[in-house]
Every structure is written in structure tokens, then in C-alpha cells.
Amino acid sequence: MARVTEEHVRSREDAIVGAALSMFARKGVAGATMQDVATAAGLSAGAIYRYFPGKEQLVEAVFERIGESDRLLFAELAEGMQSSGEALANVGRVVSSSLSSDTVRDQTILVLEWILAEARANDPAQGTRGVVEEAQLSIIETLVRRSQEAGGLDPGIDPHAFAVILLSCLVGVRVVALELTESVDMDQVFEALQDVLLRLGSVRDEVEVES
Amino acid sequence: MARVTEEHVRSREDAIVGAALSMFARKGVAGATMQDVATAAGLSAGAIYRYFPGKEQLVEAVFERIGESDRLLFAELAEGMQSSGEALANVGRVVSSSLSSDTVRDQTILVLEWILAEARANDPAQGTRGVVEEAQLSIIETLVRRSQEAGGLDPGIDPHAFAVILLSCLVGVRVVALELTESVDMDQVFEALQDVLLRLGSVRDEVEVES
Amino acid sequence: MARVTEEHVRSREDAIVGAALSMFARKGVAGATMQDVATAAGLSAGAIYRYFPGKEQLVEAVFERIGESDRLLFAELAEGMQSSGEALANVGRVVSSSLSSDTVRDQTILVLEWILAEARANDPAQGTRGVVEEAQLSIIETLVRRSQEAGGLDPGIDPHAFAVILLSCLVGVRVVALELTESVDMDQVFEALQDVLLRLGSVRDEVEVES
Amino acid sequence: MARVTEEHVRSREDAIVGAALSMFARKGVAGATMQDVATAAGLSAGAIYRYFPGKEQLVEAVFERIGESDRLLFAELAEGMQSSGEALANVGRVVSSSLSSDTVRDQTILVLEWILAEARANDPAQGTRGVVEEAQLSIIETLVRRSQEAGGLDPGIDPHAFAVILLSCLVGVRVVALELTESVDMDQVFEALQDVLLRLGSVRDEVEVES
DNA sequence: TATGAATGAGGCTTCATTCAT
DNA sequence: AATGAATGAAGCCTCATTCAT
Numbered sequence: 001m002a003r004v005t006e007e008h009v010r011s012r013e014d015a016i017v018g019a020a021l022s023m024f025a026r027k028g029v030a031g032a033t034m035q036d037v038a039t040a041a042g043l044s045a046g047a048i049y050r051y052f053p054g055k056e057q058l059v060e061a062v063f064e065r066i067g068e069s070d071r072l073l074f075a076e077l078a079e080g081m082q083s084s085g086e087a088l089a090n091v092g093r094v095v096s097s098s099l100s101s102d103t104v105r106d107q108t109i110l111v112l113e114w115i116l117a118e119a120r121a122n123d124p125a126q127g128t129r130g131v132v133e134e135a136q137l138s139i140i141e142t143l144v145r146r147s148q149e150a151g152g153l154d155p156g157i158d159p160h161a162f163a164v165i166l167l168s169c170l171v172g173v174r175v176v177a178l179e180l181t182e183s184v185d186m187d188q189v190f191e192a193l194q195d196v197l198l199r200l201g202s203v204r205d206e207v208e209v210e211s
Numbered sequence: 212m213a214r215v216t217e218e219h220v221r222s223r224e225d226a227i228v229g230a231a232l233s234m235f236a237r238k239g240v241a242g243a244t245m246q247d248v249a250t251a252a253g254l255s256a257g258a259i260y261r262y263f264p265g266k267e268q269l270v271e272a273v274f275e276r277i278g279e280s281d282r283l284l285f286a287e288l289a290e291g292m293q294s295s296g297e298a299l300a301n302v303g304r305v306v307s308s309s310l311s312s313d314t315v316r317d318q319t320i321l322v323l324e325w326i327l328a329e330a331r332a333n334d335p336a337q338g339t340r341g342v343v344e345e346a347q348l349s350i351i352e353t354l355v356r357r358s359q360e361a362g363g364l365d366p367g368i369d370p371h372a373f374a375v376i377l378l379s380c381l382v383g384v385r386v387v388a389l390e391l392t393e394s395v396d397m398d399q400v401f402e403a404l405q406d407v408l409l410r411l412g413s414v415r416d417e418v419e420v421e422s
Numbered sequence: 423m424a425r426v427t428e429e430h431v432r433s434r435e436d437a438i439v440g441a442a443l444s445m446f447a448r449k450g451v452a453g454a455t456m457q458d459v460a461t462a463a464g465l466s467a468g469a470i471y472r473y474f475p476g477k478e479q480l481v482e483a484v485f486e487r488i489g490e491s492d493r494l495l496f497a498e499l500a501e502g503m504q505s506s507g508e509a510l511a512n513v514g515r516v517v518s519s520s521l522s523s524d525t526v527r528d529q530t531i532l533v534l535e536w537i538l539a540e541a542r543a544n545d546p547a548q549g550t551r552g553v554v555e556e557a558q559l560s561i562i563e564t565l566v567r568r569s570q571e572a573g574g575l576d577p578g579i580d581p582h583a584f585a586v587i588l589l590s591c592l593v594g595v596r597v598v599a600l601e602l603t604e605s606v607d608m609d610q611v612f613e614a615l616q617d618v619l620l621r622l623g624s625v626r627d628e629v630e631v632e633s
Numbered sequence: 634m635a636r637v638t639e640e641h642v643r644s645r646e647d648a649i650v651g652a653a654l655s656m657f658a659r660k661g662v663a664g665a666t667m668q669d670v671a672t673a674a675g676l677s678a679g680a681i682y683r684y685f686p687g688k689e690q691l692v693e694a695v696f697e698r699i700g701e702s703d704r705l706l707f708a709e710l711a712e713g714m715q716s717s718g719e720a721l722a723n724v725g726r727v728v729s730s731s732l733s734s735d736t737v738r739d740q741t742i743l744v745l746e747w748i749l750a751e752a753r754a755n756d757p758a759q760g761t762r763g764v765v766e767e768a769q770l771s772i773i774e775t776l777v778r779r780s781q782e783a784g785g786l787d788p789g790i791d792p793h794a795f796a797v798i799l800l801s802c803l804v805g806v807r808v809v810a811l812e813l814t815e816s817v818d819m820d821q822v823f824e825a826l827q828d829v830l831l832r833l834g835s836v837r838d839e840v841e842v843e844s
Numbered sequence: 845t846a847t848g849a850a851t852g853a854g855g856c857t858t859c860a861t862t863c864a865t
Numbered sequence: 866a867a868t869g870a871a872t873g874a875a876g877c878c879t880c881a882t883t884c885a886t
Binding site for chain 2: 027031112115118120156158165172173176179182183188189192195200
Binding site: 602 | 658659660661663664738742745746748749750751752753759760762763766767770787789790791793794795797798800801802803804805806808809811812813815816817821822824825826828829832833
């Protein structure tokens with residue numbers, strides 16, 4: 001029975017975190033009540049406290065799940081790093097495909113809540129979100145360097161700064177997409193992004209020839 | 212005396228909105244109390260209600276001020292549009308300089324709160340933040356077209372999609388800067404952005420020659 | 423098997439009451455949860471309800487056990503009543519020795535909780551605690567009378583009032599000992615109490631001679 | 634207006650503490666709700682939080698008031714110390730008269746709650762109640778010594794231990810009086826107490842002569 | 845019998861808002 | 866116009882109690 005209980009606890013926790021993620025996204029972390037979450041999870045409000053000591057910890061659990069999602073997303077990118085110099089071009093594709101998912105809107109909203117929460121904390125110690133972003137930055141920077149080595153990107157570009165730009169683009173696209181759903185075709189945008197990246201790569205030869 | 216009163220009211224409103232902006236940024240819109248705002252504005256809690264019917268309206272006023280800031284920022288860009296094809300390169304410089312200001316962090320935080328608020332509203336009717344972003348997008352797109360016409364950017368690039376990318380970049384940089392203040396030198400990043408834009412421009416001739 | 427079960431139930435009840443006594447003393451009757459008690463008794467929360475209908479009845483059972491302890495304590499005194507006129511001097515010794523026991527602190531705390539509980543009830547009908555105290559009072563009064571008859575105590579003293587004083591002393595010492603553990607040596611105090619009682623006895627002859 | 638406000642605040646605090654004292658006595662500190670207190674004070678529950686940060690602090694304020702009462706009671710005793718060797722006999726009278734007051738029952742109940750609260754805290758650092766009792770003990774001990782010096786009490790009695798006995802008596806009487814209101818005439822008891830004290834005094838000469 | 849997950853009532857506390865002064 | 870005391874509606878959380886397993 002021990003394992004059954006363990007599994008049960010795990011699955012309940014998952015359900016609660018899922019419900020919380022959904023409610024937090026819909027009403028805001030501050031605006032969603034424990035009752036909202038409980039109802040969404042099919043529980044009474046008090047029951048949540050068997051699994052999480054308080055709202056704060058539930059919020060953290062939600063943020064952790066978001067961080068995990070982000071990590072998985074970038075793990076795909078890291079996979080692509082192996083193959084070729086065109087891995088960079090995958091960045092857009094990967095993010096684009098993830099954006100089509102229906103739950104991604106919720107996740108993006110919560111990433112922003114997360115960033116806001118940490119920005120307010122004003123803690124000199126890097127918050128957890130900062131760590132996630134550093135990791136993503138590092139992956140992208142590696143991709144950029146590989147691209148440059150493989151001739152897919154002009155070596156004259158500062159890899160770190162360019163990685164920041166790319167990461168900002170990815171983050172920014174998700175944010176902007178929250179507002180401009182109607183007027184902007186995201187597939188088209190990612191196509192354009194790949195186009196730009198390709199151009200930045202194709203340049204290299206010409207420029208080298210030129211100089 | 213009517214005008215004196217009118218001015219007085221205006222200045223009080225400004226003070227309140229300013230205080231609210233500061234407190235909302237520091238504690239979050241939901242986390243900051245009317246008492247917080249009043250104290251920061253040098254008033255008692257009840258006094259705010261002479262100027263704003265409720266917290267909701269105060270929040271809206273803060274968002275409006277944020278929107279105004281954004282509009283002013285992009286008005287500078289629109290100015291640059293007149294001059295030359297290199298106006299595009301200014302985008303980075305303008306945003307970069309704005310980021311050095313100390314209050315910009317607060318503004319960025321509130322932009323995110325604003326976006327979140329509207330994303331939650333899920334209102335089919337475009338919210339006000341959406342309008343601001345559409346306007347920014349439009350300005351950037353015009354800049355891109357001018358750049359292409361002036362030969363500063365490859366005409367093969369889709370102007371609309373590229374504008375979205377640029378806007379996302381600008382938004383994303385502000386967001387990312389909230390987390391990675393320590394590890395990233397923003398000036399360097401904007402330099403790199405300009406570098407990239409220049410490269411996308413310089414390509415043109417080569418590519419055209421090539422093709 | 424019926425008796426085995428019966429014994430089992432009895433021992434379980436004892437364990438629960440013991441655990442409850444301990445937790446109630448440590449955290450207060452209101453502050454201790456059924457979970458606390460259950461854990462201390464090595465049971466799950468729900469199991470207690472097989473033995474007691476609710477917390478209220480458990481509290482009553484604890485009080486009853488406390489009352490039983492008190493009764494046993496005074497039974498010793500009643501024993502002493504048989505012997506001689508110096509039985510009264512035993513009062514101090516008996517209570518003193520009981521105070522050295524480690525669990526007495528818990529018992530004293532619960533006696534106070536009990537008194538408080540009944541004082542609040544404000545029930546015109548004498549509560550159970552009152553009955554215990556009446557009994558103690560009666561025993562002490564008998565002791566006093568015997569002492570007077572045996573010449574160990576001045577017959578001029580009102581036996582009932584003096585018994586109240588003695589009982590108050592015993593109760594008061596336990597209460598005061600809760601607070602002044604460090605600064606007061608209780609053995610010394612009880613020695614002094616016996617000394618006083620002896621003096622009250624020795625007087626008799628003198629006074630009688632005198633009058 | 635400043636002073637008016639100050640007075641207003643003071644009087645409100647007093648009213649709240651008074652209401653709290655009454656409700657805590659009637660229902661127990663744990664059993665009385667903030668709503669109970671507020672209603673008794675003629676306020677809404679939330680209003681209390683303008684004057685006290687929380688229930689805990691309100692409880693402390695009540696305890697402080699109780700402590701103040703106790704201090705005043707013993708200040709009267711300290712006054713009597715000046716006069717003569719019969720001051721000791723006053724102890725009973727003072728306490729007795731205080732017991733007739735209607736609010737004393739509440740105060741006694743809260744003294745017990747206070748003692749219980751500190752006994753539970755188990756803080757090695759002496760709690761505030763302990764300090765009050767030490768002070769009372771010290772006053773009584775001084776009284777005892779004066780009585781001995783003035784020839785009103787046998788010098789052979791250990792003053793400290795006897796002071797503990799007397800304090801215990803006073804405390805104990807209050808506690809016992811909670812339960813035995815009906816069956817015990819307190820005036821009679823205090824008369825007997827004085828009688829006993831007088832006897833302990835009159836002994837001196839005889840005993841000295843005797844020895 | 846025992847478990848422990850779940851409920852639901854209720855307590856403490858906060859805060860937007862009102863209003864007498 | 867301004868104050869700040871007061872209200873009342875929630876929200877978070879605890880816990881005695883129940884019940885399916």
C-alpha cells in the first residue's frame with residue numbers, strides 16, 4: 001500500500017499543480033484563490049494543504065513545473081546541436097511548434113508572473129528563474145559558436161551578445177504573441193527569423209571574399 | 212481659481228499615479244495596497260478616492276502613463292525615420308539609452324503586469340496594450356520599409372514579419388534584462404544588435420551581385 | 423476472546439488518554455490537535471474515534487484520570503489519618519514527594535485547565551472538579567479535627583476554614599511551582615510548612631497554660 | 634486633533650482590552666474569537682487590528698493589564714509595610730477585599746491562563762508572569778522579615794520559605810475560590826488566616842520563654 | 845480494526861471602500 | 866479637501882470528524 005499511496009500522492013500533486021497552473025494563468029497568481037485551484041483539481045480547499053504547506057509553496061511548484069517545461073524545450077535544441085551548423089535554424093522551429101500548443105499561452109503567462117515575482121523580490125541572490133534563463137542562454141551561445149565554427153554564421157559576431165539577442169527574441173515573441181494573436185501569423189514570423197539567420201550565415205563567404 | 216484648482220487636481224493625480232506606479236512595480240499591482248500608494252503620495256488612504264473612483268481606475272491610469280512613455284519612446288524613432296536609411300540602426304540606440312534610466316525597470320515591470328492583465332481578460336476586443344503594440348509595430352514596419360527602400364536592408368525580407376521580430380527583440384530584451392542584470396552588459400548587446408542589422412544591410416549588394 | 427478484546431480496548435484507551443494528557447499539558451487542551459494525540463499514542467487520527475466519540479469526551483477522560491491521581495494522593499493522607507496526631511504534618515511530605523515526580527508538572531497544568539474549563543462553564547451544578555476538591559477538603563478537615571483532638575493543633579482554630587487554607591496552600595504551591603521552579607527550593611518550602619504546622623501545635627500547651 | 638486622536642486611541646485600546654479580558658475569561662483565550670472581542674467592544678472584527686497587530690498581542694495586553702492589577706494589589710501591601718508588625722495580618726484583608734469585586738473572578742481565571750501559557754512556552758528565560766510573582770514574593774518576604782523584627786512573628790521561621798507559603802496560600806485561595814464559591818465563606822477563611830498568623834506571632838514569647 | 849485522505853465549518857487577518865469630522 | 870477610523874467581504878489556513886479501503 002505504501003507504493004500505491006506514494007503514487008496517489010504524486011498524482012494528486014500533479015493534478016493540483018496542473019489546476020493551479022491553469023487558474024493562476026487565468027486569474028493571476030494573486031487573483032486565483034485556493035478555492036479556485038481546489039475546485040479545478042476536484043478537491044475541497046483544505047485538501048490542498050495535505051500536499052502543499054501553503055499557497056506560496058504551491059506557486060513555487062507551479063513555477064518549477066514551468067521551469068521544467070522550458071528545460072525540456074531547450075533540451076531539444078541541445079539535441080540539435082550535435083548534427084550540423086544548421087542547428088541554429090532549428091531554434092525558431094522548435095519554439096514555433098511549441099507555441100502552437102494550447103497550454104503554452106498559460107505557460108508564457110506564468111513565466112511572466114515568475115519573472116515579475118523575482119524582479120520584485122529584488123533578491124541579490126539569483127532567483128530560480130534567473131538560473132533557467134542563464135542555462136538557456138548558455139545553450140544558445142553554444143549553438144551560436146558551433147554555427148560559427150561550421151561556417152553557418154559570421155565569426156565576427158559576438159557569440160554571447162548574439163545569444164542574448166536570440167534569447168530575447170524568443171522570449172519577446174512569446175510575450176508579443178500574447179497580445180497580437182489576431183494580427184500576426186507566428187509561423188510567418190518564424191520563417192522570417194530563419195530567413196534572417198540564414199542570411200547572416202550566407203553573408204560570411206561574401207564578406208570574407210570582399211574583405 | 213477654477214484653473215488653479217484644476218491644476219492642483221492635475222498635479223495631485225500625477226503624484227498619485229506616480230506613487231502608484233512605484234508601489235505597483237515594487238509590490239505588484241495586487242500586492243500594493245491603497246494605503247501603500249497613499250502613503251507614497253503623501254496622502255491618507257481615503258483621499259485617493261477624490262481623484263480615482265477605485266483601485267481599478269488607478270491601475271488603468273498607471274497603465275495609461277506607461278503607454279504614454281512607450282509612445283514617446285517610439286516617437287523618437289519616428290523622428291529618426293525622416294533622416295536616412297540608417298534610422299533602423301537607431302532602434303537599438305534609443306531603447307538602449309532608455310534602459311539606462313532608473314525608472315525603466317519599474318516601467319518594464321508594469322508593462323508586463325499590463326500585458327498579463329489583458330491576457331487574462333481574454334477579451335476578444337483588443338485591449339489598450341494591444342493597441343500600443345500595434346502602433347509600435349506599425350512604426351517599426353515603416354522603418355523597415357524605408358530601410359529597404361534606402362538600400363539599408365535586403366528587400367527580400369518580409370517587412371511585417373521582420374518588424375515583429377524586431378519588436379519582439381525590444382520587448383524581450385527588456386524582460387530578459389529584468390533577470391540577467393548582473394551577467395549581461397546591455398550596451399554590448401545593443402551594439403551587437405546594430406552590428407547584426409548592419410550586416411543584414413551590407414549583404415544586400417553582395418547577394419544581389421551573387422544572384 | 424471477548425476479554426482479550428476488552429483488555430485490548432482498555433489498554434488502548436489508557437494509551438490514548440496518556441498521550442492526550444501529555445499533549446494537552448504541552449500544548450494546551452485547545453492547542454493540541456487530535457492528530458497530535460494520535461501520533462503520540464502511536465495511532466492514526468481516525469483511530470481515536472473508535473475509543474472516544476470526540477475530543478470533548480477525550481478531554482473528560484483525561485480530567486477523570488487527573489482526578490483519580492488526586493484521589494490517590496489524598497488516599498495516602500487518609501491512610502495517615504489512622505495513625506496519630508502528626509498525620510497533618512504528613513500533608514506536606516506527601517505533596518512534596520508527589521511534586522518530585524516528573525509527570526506532576528503535566529498533572530498540575532491539567533488540573534488548572536480543568537478548573538478553568540469548569541469555571542467557564544459557569545454551571546450552577548457543581549462540576550466534577552468541584553467534587554474532587556470538596557472531597558479533598560473533607561479529608562483535610564477530618565485530619566485537622568483529629569489533630570485538634572489529639573492535641574496536635576490548637577482547638578481554637580476553625581477546622582473548616584483551616585482546612586480551606588491548607589488545601590489552598592497545597593493547590594497554590596503547585597501553581598506557584600510552575601513559575602518559580604528555578605528560584606524556589608520546594609523541599610525547603612515544605613519543611614517550612616511542617617515547621618509552621620508544628621508551631622501551631624506546640625502553641626497549644628503554652629496558650630492553654632497561659633489562659 | 635492630535636491629542637484627541639491620542640486619547641481616542643488610548644480609550645479604544647482600553648475598551649478592547651477590557652472586552653478581551655471579559656471574553657477570554659468567559660470562553661478561554663483560545664475559545665474566544667476576535668469577533669467575540671470585537672462585538673463586546675462594540676466594533677467589527679477587523680477594527681481591532683488598528684490597535685493590535687494580532688490576537689497574540691491582544692492576549693499579551695490583557696496579561697499586562699492583569700499584571701498591573703496584581704502589582705497595584707501588592708502595592709497596597711507594600712504601603713502597609715511602613716506601619717507596624719501587624720502589616721502581615723493585612724495580607725489577608727487586602728486579598729479578601731479584592732476578592733469581593735466582581736471582576737476578580739475574571740482576573741483570577743486569566744492569571745491561570747497566563748501561568749499556563751508560560752508554563753507551556755517552557756522558555757528557560759523567565760516569562761513576565763514569573764517576574765510578577767517574584768516581585769510579589771519579594772514584597773511578602775520583606776513583610777515577613779519586618780514582622781519578625783517587630784516581634785510579630787517567630788524569628789525561627791525561614792522568611793523566604795514562609796513567604797512562598799504565604800504567596801501560595803494567596804494564589805491557592807483564589808484558585809480554590811473558583812470552584813468552591815458556594816460551600817466556602819471566604820471572609821471566614823481570611824479571618825482564620827489572620828488568626829493563624831496571630832498565633833504564629835504570639836507563640837514567639839512563649840517559645841522563647843520555654844526554650 | 846486501522847488508516848489517512850477528504851470535508852466543511854470556522855477562525856484570523858487583510859484591504860478596498862465609506863463617511864463622520 | 867483631507868483624514869483616518871470603521872466596515873464587511875473575502876482569502877488563507879486549521880482541524881475535528883467522517884468514511885472508503
